[in-house]
Amino acid sequence: MSRTRDGVETVRVELGERGYPIHIGAGVLGRGDLLRPHLRGRQVAIVSNEVVAPLYLETLRQAIGEGRQVDVFLMADGERHKNLETYGALMDFLLEHRHNRTTTLVALGGGVVGDLTGFAAATFQRGVDFVQVPTTLLAQVDSSVGGKTAVNHPRGKNMIGAFYQPRCVLADTTVFDTLPDREYRAGLAEVVKYGVIRDAAFFDWLETRAGALGARDAGALARAVRRSCEIKAEVVAADEREGGLRAILNYGHTFGHAIETLTGYERYLHGEAVAIGMVMAADLSVRQGWLPAGEAGRIRALLETLGLPVTPPALAGDAMVAAMGLDKKVLDGRLRLVLAEALGRVIVTEDVDAQALGRTLAAGEALCRG
Amino acid sequence: MSRTRDGVETVRVELGERGYPIHIGAGVLGRGDLLRPHLRGRQVAIVSNEVVAPLYLETLRQAIGEGRQVDVFLMADGERHKNLETYGALMDFLLEHRHNRTTTLVALGGGVVGDLTGFAAATFQRGVDFVQVPTTLLAQVDSSVGGKTAVNHPRGKNMIGAFYQPRCVLADTTVFDTLPDREYRAGLAEVVKYGVIRDAAFFDWLETRAGALGARDAGALARAVRRSCEIKAEVVAADEREGGLRAILNYGHTFGHAIETLTGYERYLHGEAVAIGMVMAADLSVRQGWLPAGEAGRIRALLETLGLPVTPPALAGDAMVAAMGLDKKVLDGRLRLVLAEALGRVIVTEDVDAQALGRTLAAGEALCRG
Numbered sequence: 241m242s243r244t245r246d247g248v249e250t251v252r253v254e255l256g257e258r259g260y261p262i263h264i265g266a267g268v269l270g271r272g273d274l275l276r277p278h279l280r281g282r283q284v285a286i287v288s289n290e291v292v293a294p295l296y297l298e299t300l301r302q303a304i305g306e307g308r309q310v311d312v313f314l315m316a317d318g319e320r321h322k323n324l325e326t327y328g329a330l331m332d333f334l335l336e337h338r339h340n341r342t343t344t345l346v347a348l349g350g351g352v353v354g355d356l357t358g359f360a361a362a363t364f365q366r367g368v369d370f371v372q373v374p375t376t377l378l379a380q381v382d383s384s385v386g387g388k389t390a391v392n393h394p395r396g397k398n399m400i401g402a403f404y405q406p407r408c409v410l411a412d413t414t415v416f417d418t419l420p421d422r423e424y425r426a427g428l429a430e431v432v433k434y435g436v437i438r439d440a441a442f443f444d445w446l447e448t449r450a451g452a453l454g455a456r457d458a459g460a461l462a463r464a465v466r467r468s469c470e471i472k473a474e475v476v477a478a479d480e481r482e483g484g485l486r487a488i489l490n491y492g493h494t495f496g497h498a499i500e501t502l503t504g505y506e507r508y509l510h511g512e513a514v515a516i517g518m519v520m521a522a523d524l525s526v527r528q529g530w531l532p533a534g535e536a537g538r539i540r541a542l543l544e545t546l547g548l549p550v551t552p553p554a555l556a557g558d559a560m561v562a563a564m565g566l567d568k569k570v571l572d573g574r575l576r577l578v579l580a581e582a583l584g585r586v587i588v589t590e591d592v593d594a595q596a597l598g599r600t601l602a603a604g605e606a607l608c609r610g
Numbered sequence: 611m612s613r614t615r616d617g618v619e620t621v622r623v624e625l626g627e628r629g630y631p632i633h634i635g636a637g638v639l640g641r642g643d644l645l646r647p648h649l650r651g652r653q654v655a656i657v658s659n660e661v662v663a664p665l666y667l668e669t670l671r672q673a674i675g676e677g678r679q680v681d682v683f684l685m686a687d688g689e690r691h692k693n694l695e696t697y698g699a700l701m702d703f704l705l706e707h708r709h710n711r712t713t714t715l716v717a718l719g720g721g722v723v724g725d726l727t728g729f730a731a732a733t734f735q736r737g738v739d740f741v742q743v744p745t746t747l748l749a750q751v752d753s754s755v756g757g758k759t760a761v762n763h764p765r766g767k768n769m770i771g772a773f774y775q776p777r778c779v780l781a782d783t784t785v786f787d788t789l790p791d792r793e794y795r796a797g798l799a800e801v802v803k804y805g806v807i808r809d810a811a812f813f814d815w816l817e818t819r820a821g822a823l824g825a826r827d828a829g830a831l832a833r834a835v836r837r838s839c840e841i842k843a844e845v846v847a848a849d850e851r852e853g854g855l856r857a858i859l860n861y862g863h864t865f866g867h868a869i870e871t872l873t874g875y876e877r878y879l880h881g882e883a884v885a886i887g888m889v890m891a892a893d894l895s896v897r898q899g900w901l902p903a904g905e906a907g908r909i910r911a912l913l914e915t916l917g918l919p920v921t922p923p924a925l926a927g928d929a930m931v932a933a934m935g936l937d938k939k940v941l942d943g944r945l946r947l948v949l950a951e952a953l954g955r956v957i958v959t960e961d962v963d964a965q966a967l968g969r970t971l972a973a974g975e976a977l978c979r980g
Contacts, residue, residue: 324694331770332765336765363729365771366758366772367772367773367851388736393701393702395706396705398735399701400733400735401736402732402737403737481737
C-alpha cells in the first residue's frame, strides 16, 4: 500500500479511476516534480488563509513553476468561515479570473481550507481537479484522506458538501514546526484513533513513542502520519461513501461532536473533543461488557500522556443525548455508536444500553451539578 | 435498452451502481408502485414551483402514500431563480424540517426545478437520493437524463453544479396537455437534435410524424420521448462526465448559448435558441465541406415545420464569437464545436475554418446592419 523513494513515503488511496497518491515527507510542499504531473491545465487557483500563506505560499508557487496562470484566494482563518458565504466568494473569484474546467484548485492550509476548497472543486463547473497541501497534523491524517468535502450551516457542521477525491496530497512533515502546541496535540488524538479502531500493534508503538511524538520527532511523525493515512485509505477504499465500514472512523466522534456543540465550538479544538469522546466511548464499551477495563485505561493513559484532555466537561446528560441525536450518524431516529471490543477492533452498533449510556454521561453530569 | 410493460415504457440508463430507470407513459406521475421502491427512508421533500404545484402536487402526494414525512418547498418560477440564493433557502428548509441522510428529494417541474433539486440532492449532507418528475418536454428528453445538476452564477449559466444521478425518473406524457404551445415546441428542438446527432432513421420518422407531434399526439409523443431518452442514455453511459462522446449532445448549443447570452435570456426559450443554433451549425458544416447542403436543408425544414425559429437574430459577428468563447465548451482558449457530417452523425472538432465561421455568422450580422 505504501512505498518509500527518495526520502518520500507514498501511500496510494485505491479508488479505481479516482485513486490518488499521498506523498509524505520533509519538504514535499516544495517538490514541483511531485506536484506538476497533477496540473492538467494552464490555470491554478491556490486557496489559503492569512495565517498559512505567509509561511508557505512562496514555496508552493515555486513548485508550480512558470508558465501557468496562478491566482491566490485568501480566506479568513477559522471554522466559522467555512460557510456558504465564503464558498460563494470563491466561486465569484474563480469566474472573475476566468478559470475554466481545466483549472486545478490547490488547498494550502488545515482542514477548514481543505474542506471548503474540496467542495468548491467538486462543484465549480460540475467538478475540476484539486490538490491538497495540508498544513496541520489533523488535516494530514484525517481530512486529506477520503474525499469528504463540506461547508457548515448554522444548523450543523458539514451539512453541505460532497464526496470528491483530490488528484494528490502533499503532506509535508516539516510544517508541524510552525503549529501551535495545542493544535499539534489535537492532531495526535486522531492518530491514536487509528490504533484503537484498526491496529493494536500501531497502538503499542504509539505508547512506546509517546515521548518522541510529544517532542515532534521527525522520524516518529513521518511513521505516525504514514500509518494513519494507510489505515484511513484502507477503510475508505472498502467503503468510499460511508455505507458501512467507514463509520468506524467516527469512533469517539458522536460524543465529541456533542461536546463541541454544547460548548459552542469555543472551548475545545476538534481533536480535543474527540479525545474526550474516545474515552467516553471506551467507558461505555466497558459498561456494555465488551471491552476489558484495562484496555480502556490504556486509551485514556496514552491520550493523557500526549497532553490531551480526557475528562468530560460539566454538561447535563440529557443535553448530551439530545446533541448526539442531532449528529449525522443518526439513521431514522436510531442512535448508532462506534464502540470498542478490543484495542484495534471496533463495531458499529445500535445496540446501546440506555442505563450504561446514562452512567457514561453521568461523569459530566456530576460536574454539572457539582 | 428499453422495455414496455403495463402501458409504461422503461428506458434504463446504464451507469453501474448509479444506473436508474426512466418510466415513460400516460399517468406515471401518479403511479406509487413505480415511485415507492425508490424511497429509501421515511422522509421526502418535494421541490416544485408555484405554477406546477397546483396542477400535479396532489397526485404526486397520493403516489407517495401515507406513513412518510412529506415537506414541500415551492420556489419562484423561472431560470433567474436557479441560483445560489434559492439553493441556500432549500438547504435551510431541509435542515429546519430536520431531514437526514436517508431523505429523498423529488423534483416536480421543468429543468429549472430539476437542476436545482439535483444539485441540492448532490450536496445535502454530502448526497441524498433524488427522483425526477419532469413536467416539460424539454426536461423529459434532456435534463432528466445524464445527471447534470447546477445553479447559475451572474457570470454564466450552470457554472456551479455536479454530476449526480437520480434514483428514477417518472416522465408522464399527459403533462404536455398543460404546457404552453411555445414551451412545448421548444422541447421538440431537442428531440430533433437526437435524430441529427445519432439516428438518421429517427430523423426520418420525425419528418413523417411532424404533424402528429405538432398536434401533441400521445402515441407519437411517447415514442419521441422514449427514443430521445434512449439516445441520450446511450451517450451518457459511454461518457458520464463529459470527457469525450458526451460533447455531441451540445450540437447547436454553442451557437444557441451565445444567442441566449446576447439577447439577455429574454427573447428566446432555450430550445428556440438551440433550434437556431442547430441551423447555424449545419450551415457551418456545409461551408466546411462536410455536410451535403440538402441535409442541412432538411434540418432547417423540419424545425420550421415544428414551429421553431430558424433565422439568427440581428447580432454582430464579433459579439457572437466573444460570447461563444465564454461557453464552457472552450478548452484552454480553443473553440470546440460540434458539426455534422451527415444526418445521424456529428463530430467534435477544433478544426473550425475562421472564414467559414465568419460567413455563417454574417447572416445575423447583415440583419444587424439592417
